[in-house]
Amino acid sequence: MAYTKKNRLTAEEYLAGILAGDRVILAMAITLVESQLEEDRTIAEAIIEQVSNRGEKSIRIGVTGVPGVGKSTFIESFGEYVISQNKKLSVLAIDPSSTKTGGSILGDKTRMENLAKNPNAFIRPSASRLALGGVTHKTREAVLLCEAAGFDVIIIETVGVGQSEVAVRELVDFSLLLMLAGAGDELQGIKKGIMEMADAIAITKADGDNVLMSEQAKKSYQNALHLFPVADNGWLPKVTTCSALKNEGMDEIWNMMLKFAGDMRSNGFWKENRNVQQLAWMHSAIEQSLRADFYNDKHVKSVLETIENQVQKGTQTAWSAAKQLLSLFYKK
Ligand SMILES: Nc1nc2c(ncn2[C@@H]2O[C@H](COP(=O)(O)OP(=O)(O)OP(=O)(O)O)[C@@H](O)[C@H]2O)c(=O)[nH]1
Ligand SMILES: [Mg+2]
Numbered sequence: 001m002a003y004t005k006k007n008r009l010t011a012e013e014y015l016a017g018i019l020a021g022d023r024v025i026l027a028m029a030i031t032l033v034e035s036q037l038e039e040d041r042t043i044a045e046a047i048i049e050q051v052s053n054r055g056e057k058s059i060r061i062g063v064t065g066v067p068g069v070g071k072s073t074f075i076e077s078f079g080e081y082v083i084s085q086n087k088k089l090s091v092l093a094i095d096p097s098s099t100k101t102g103g104s105i106l107g108d109k110t111r112m113e114n115l116a117k118n119p120n121a122f123i124r125p126s127a128s129r130l131a132l133g134g135v136t137h138k139t140r141e142a143v144l145l146c147e148a149a150g151f152d153v154i155i156i157e158t159v160g161v162g163q164s165e166v167a168v169r170e171l172v173d174f175s176l177l178l179m180l181a182g183a184g185d186e187l188q189g190i191k192k193g194i195m196e197m198a199d200a201i202a203i204t205k206a207d208g209d210n211v212l213m214s215e216q217a218k219k220s221y222q223n224a225l226h227l228f229p230v231a232d233n234g235w236l237p238k239v240t241t242c243s244a245l246k247n248e249g250m251d252e253i254w255n256m257m258l259k260f261a262g263d264m265r266s267n268g269f270w271k272e273n274r275n276v277q278q279l280a281w282m283h284s285a286i287e288q289s290l291r292a293d294f295y296n297d298k299h300v301k302s303v304l305e306t307i308e309n310q311v312q313k314g315t316q317t318a319w320s321a322a323k324q325l326l327s328l329f330y331k332k
């Protein structure tokens with residue numbers, strides 16, 4: 001059977017394909033859950049409902065850092081290491097530049113060429129659309145679908161712009177922040193509170209002339225982290241150095257994640273963290289559903305463009321326009 005976007009499958013067909021680990025159907029299912037169309041939403045909801053509790057053994061990892069820090073290169077190197085440890089890896093790479101174009105750019109995919117070819121990897125660059133920092137509204141659903149398809153390590157790559165770390169934190173078990181030595185942002189990172197959001201910091205590109213500086217940066221981050229109070233889960237954020245280009249430091253980072261998973265599973269924080277995330281998901285599902293109903297409403301649709309124009313021209317205030325549209329919606 002040839003799969004195209006047009007031949008929509010039934011929820012059962014999607015499910016069977018996903019559970020069988022079919023990467024083509026998995027990709028189609030992610031496209032489906034990202035769709036704004038009402039008929040797609042109904043099937044998507046049925047699928048999500050069925051796959052919601054299959055990620056118990058998985059580990060969800062957020063990889064953040066400023067543009068160009070080396071996230072994609074790191075994930076390729078780290079991903080290959082993880083796969084060599086008999087894991088199946090899924091990467092939900094979110095291209096920051098897609099906010100401008102509204103579409104997904106394949107840049108990240110090409111930068112993960114080797115990983116993309118690996119049968120134990122599934123790579124999904126995703127359009128960031130309206131969501132903050134490139135975490136799409138549907139990344140959580142994509143995680144669940146990947147887990148149901150048998151991927152037990154899920155990496156979410158997102159660009160670090162402050163708030164995006166917060167958004168990713170709500171989706172993952174472990175947050176890894178990539179940094180560069182000597183970028184002058186050691187203290188800036190602390191100021192932004194970003195370091196508090198990270199379970200570990202990896203100073204990457206620790207190769208060639210950069211080795212010494214990376215070791216120094218590691219020490220200064222370690223010192224800085226000591227100033228923070230210990231988190232409730234008892235985990236002290238770790239600092240490491242690595243080189244994605246030379247495949248160095250990957251084992252240390254993976255072992256650290258395993259240690260984290262082991263500790264958190266035994267002290268109960270693993271489950272607690274995921275439970276809290278469920279609550280956040282519920283609220284975001286409500287918001288998304290309300291928003292979709294609103295913008296799909298035929299009364300709203302019929303006047304939206306006109307009112308938008310008036311607001312943009314300044315002939316109607318934003319506040320009164322919002323009130324007018326909402327009253328149209330609620331009166332239906
Ligand atoms: N020397 C060295 N260069 C690296 C390393 N990792 C990445 N680079 C280089 O750094 C540049 C940026 O790497 P990317 O992996 O694309 O960075 P990114 O953080 O994914 O970038 P965005 O997705 O645009 O935010 C590339 O030219 C890489 O070759 C490393 O470990 N050592
Ligand atoms: Mg990248």
